[in-house]
Amino acid sequence: MKRLRDWFLGLDALLRAALVVVFSLVLVGIGVALWMITGPGPMDFAGGRTLTLTDYHGPDPTGVPPALRNASLVTRGEYLARAADCVACHTAKGGTPYAGGLGFALPFGTIYSPNITPDKDTGIGTWSDAAFLGAVRKGVDDQGVPLYPAMPYDAFAGMTDKDVLAIKAYLFSLEPVHAGVPETKLRFPFNQRWLMRIWTFFFVPDRHFEPNTAQTPQWNRGAYLSEALAHCGDCHTPRNLAFALDNRRKFAGDTEAGWRAYNITSDKDAGVGAWSDAALSAYLASGHATGHGTASGPMGEAVDNSFSNLAPDDIRAIVVYLRSVPAQSSPGLPAQLAPPASPSHRAGPVLADARGKMVFEGACASCHDWTGVSPILPYATLTGARAVNDPAGTNVAQAVVGGIRRRTTDGIVFMPAFGASLSNEEIAAVANYVTARFGAAPSHLNAHDVAQLRLATAQ
DSSP states (O other): HHHHHHHHHHHHHHHHHHHHHHHHHHHHHHHHHHHTTOOOOOGGGOOOOOOTTOOOOOOOOSSSOOOGGSSSSHHHHHHHHHHHHHHHHOOOTTOTTTOOOOEEEEETEEEEEOOOOSSSTTTTOOOOOOHHHHHIISBBOTTTOOOTTTTOOHHHHOEEEEEHHHHHHHHHOOOOOOOOOOOOEOOTTTOOTHHHHHHHHHOOOOOOOOBBBSSSSHHHHEEEEEIIIITTHHHOBBBBSSBOOOOGGGGGGGEEEEEEOOOOOOTTTTSTTTTTTHHHHHHHHHHTTTTEOOOOOOHHHHHHHHHGOOHHHHHHHHHHHHHHSOOOOOOOOOSSSOOOSSSSSSSOOOOOOOHHHHHHHHHHHTHHHHTSSSSSGGGOTTOOTTTGOOTTOHHHHHHHHHHHHEEEEEEEEOOEEEOOTTTTHHHHHHHHHHHHHHSSSSSOOHHHHHHHHHHOOOO
16 A cells, blocks of 8 residues: 555655646747737837827928829839839749749748739739729738738738828739749648747737837838838848847848848948948949949849849838948858958968869959959959858858849959859858858858758759
């Protein structure tokens, strides 16, 4: 009997301990959930008092620039569609603009963007104004089916209905394109779209942009452009466990579509705090700033499709807004950027894998030079670029894999893709050599890393 009693006492103690563990885990889970849900909004850092647009008596920060205020609805919609960079996500590689089919490769499947031309069978030609507003601002399609947040409706929720419908007018002015897109197929439980309703409830407030009375009209215009239309946070702000933007680390940088989107806070080392206003404006408007590098990957596309089409005053407004974002550090990024390298090919790093230098000599040196300062075109200068000073080496490797094609005021800037001609080992080796020679700290990529980067950009 004593042995049986001791056994029951031991079982009781074990059950009590298990309950304590379970209860503790539940409390931790609730705490984490509350921490994510109660996070700050994208503009809460600014303090001050915000008002609805109807109560605000300053210049209207929404809509188009003054020069276009009297333009047709379609013309205004075109400007706003460019500011929102709709074409980037709704155009497959080599496809017709806005006809959809671009794939977003995720660890649990691939999401394909829809056709948003006015085709009545495969596009949005039958959509009402209410349906279009619902998709852009609330993340539900014309049938009420929730959309995945690859569509940045968390940012577009801040747009005015007037601006959203102007974009619709522009899209409906385009030639209809009859083009179906591949079906989005995600693994369980991510294929349960109803879960997006819960996500939207907690992380996408149904609230239009509200101007801040403590800030200047230029700041408010920059905030509307940056937060609502250009949705900068969707690439440059890290995400929490629920895949919502973590505005406690606002604009501190993240990885999107296999590319690093760098810190754009006012931090002078990791961000853009040390950039002059002219340099930052030039980078947004042209994708290049002397001494700071050239935009490539998704940022290069954003410049070509969106920022380069904005009015100079709108670019300046974005710069003013970025200047106000509190500094955030980026662990892993060196504070000091490397100066130009030696002009001699004999000088420089000696790495275990000598293939990197061999590839650079045969495929890269003629454009980028051994110093990293291109004698051909400023866009090809490596010195000072964040990508080559990033010890992760991500963007350097991606540029080698996929090449770069940019539309600039100087014409087409082109770097060939080497993904088909170089092996993963060779790409890793040359990326490591480039960061070691021209950067402040070398990367340590291997063939597996490059393979993963290829998958992240496969569409």
